[in-house]
Amino acid sequence: MHSIEHLTDEVTFEVVDGSIAVITMDRPAQRNAINSGLAQGLRAAWTRLEEDSSLRVGILTGAGDKAFCAGMDLKEAAAKALKVPPRDLIPVLGDGVPMSKPTIAAVNGVALAGGWLFAQMCDLCVAADHATFGITEAKVGRGMPWAAPLIHMLPQRIVMEVLLTGKPLTAERAMALGYVNQVVPLSGLRDCALELARSIAANAPLTVKAARELVYLSTEMGRSAALRSAQHLFEPVYLSEDAQEGPRSFAEKRAPRWQGR
Known part of the structure; x- marks a missing residue:
């Protein structure tokens, strides 16, 4: 389209x-x-x-x-x-x-x-x-x-x-x-x-969204606070279906099918 x-x-x-x-x-x-x-x-x-x-x-x-x-x-x-x-x-x-x-x-x-x-x-x-x-x-x-x-x-x-x-x-x-x-x-x-x-x-949308947020939140706070905040930011990314799909698609030698969830 x-x-x-x-x-x-x-x-x-x-x-x-x-x-x-x-x-x-x-x-x-x-x-x-x-x-x-x-x-x-x-x-x-x-x-x-x-x-x-x-x-x-x-x-x-x-x-x-x-x-x-x-x-x-x-x-x-x-x-x-x-x-x-x-x-x-x-x-x-x-x-x-x-x-x-x-x-x-x-x-x-x-x-x-x-x-x-x-x-x-x-x-x-x-x-x-x-x-x-x-x-x-x-x-x-x-x-x-x-x-x-x-x-x-x-x-x-x-x-x-x-x-x-x-x-x-x-x-x-x-x-x-x-x-x-x-x-x-x-x-x-x-x-x-x-x-x-x-x-x-082409990248995993949840990772991209959180990575973008990481950059901006890091400008708002010091090193330790930014690291702690980043852990919370990426927890739902690690727990997502896409986080399983990425390694699976690599193992199966195919392009990942991202769902954004």
Whole structure:
């Protein structure tokens, strides 16, 4: 099954291999800037990914070759005289939008401000070699409270540089710093993201879900507490039917048939 549909004028939702959702921000003429329609479409897309049991992995990307997302539509923000943005103004995974499945940002151009946030909130990130990442809020007098988790993703000195200067990182530098998983030419970006998604989708879903949770809970606590929490996290995984199926399929020299239970 392969389907693609518009959730709003600004967001498309495509199902690949029956298990991978490709969510595309589709305002290329406006550098995929976040307006109310784009925010609404993304909210609907993330809800569908989370609730559809057949979907295993989500990929977020932008239309065109210039921008992944250039941040808030400042024309719309100016028209609304936006002051303190409400926390639910844009849908952020892990902060108002529940997500238990792995997500991959496929950054096809500039990722600035809210666009950086969209790359940051995904679990993995691949980028085109011409992509750049910047938190430009200091240049326009706005704020970046959402950047707090960045201290777990980049060294402190780099976080300081990025926030205080507003200057973007190249994709290559972002990868050298461990912020980006892979950098490829734009023509290979979709395949790169899909290959990563397929390798995740082929794995035992309960293990994948718990492993993702492990990474995030470890950022919340010290070493001993994280180890104790991880034991509880994986107990239901060890007791699942899939935990028996994995070794059995290996012994029988066949592909595992995961049931997610």
